[in-house]
Amino acid sequence: MNIQWFPGHMQGTEQFLEKAVLCSDLVLEILDARLPVSSSNPLLDTICKNTARIKILNKKDLADSNITKLWLDYFKKLKNCSAIAITGTNISDVKKALDFSLNKIKKSKSRRIRIIVVGIPNTGKSTIINTLAGKKIAKTGNIPAITKHQQRTELKNKIDIYDTPGILWPNLEDKDGAYRLAVSGAISDANIDYNDIFYFASEFLIEKYPFLLKKRYKLCNNFILDSTSLLKKIGLSRGCLKKGGIIDYQKVSKIFIKELCSGKIGPISFETPVKEVRIQN
Ligand SMILES: Nc1nc2c(ncn2[C@@H]2O[C@H](COP(=O)(O)OP(=O)(O)OP(=O)(O)O)[C@@H](O)[C@H]2O)c(=O)[nH]1
Ligand SMILES: [Mg+2]
Incomplete structure (x- = not known):
């Protein structure tokens, strides 16, 4: 899948980010x-070189908790890298992440942070800010590019927090990374082929999480679990049929990916630190 998705507002955001990071005390990534690797933006390695940066692994409720632990251990061992895992809607998680992050910077009593x-x-930036503020300040939603402009929110203790639009980098050259981004909801519908993503995601799940598939789609023990059989089975059981009783494969694929993305199949991680290559820090 060749995704080229870098709309005009993202180009502007990249330039804005460079400037904004320069005058920030702290960057929450x-x-x-x-998918902590595919969801990281390599542009930030250069943009944030001289500013404290914390990796917030959000949506931990949707991830495989054992693998999230491995990621936190992995990041701990990297030089100059701090990471914490949270659920963005959980107030105590989000407060903990803020305290953890503030501890990494020098504070001045006279100046706002x-x-x-x-x-x-779609990683949950606006959701986290809303949770911190204790009210719905920023618009959120389970489709990408909800936030279009930067927005400042004043928190207690002289803290200003800035929400920014999500940005992807210009070319998603890593094919599997692009698939994972599509599964996570980072890429808009118009730019993806759900049937293509279905095959990528189902093959991964058949290998790593077959028990979750069996449970979710009520597959009997002698069901031969391959992607095409799974697609047909879900299509028939959900009544995704076109005229003449033919299965609507695009429709079934979309249902499957939406269920996977929202955690209905179960807590799943798409990346483990073992094959990690790209994160530098
Ligand atoms: N399950 C779960 N869902 C979350 C979490 N955090 C955010 N979400 C959901 O993820 C979706 C995207 O959240 P947003 O806060 O709009 O994401 P964003 O990063 O601001 O997105 P853009 O503005 O488009 O870049 C929404 O449906 C949120 O409810 C989380 O920790 N767990
Ligand atoms: Mg947003």
């Missing part, structure tokens, strides 16, 4: 806990 929240689309 919101990653998707299920500027925190910028960055990340690719």
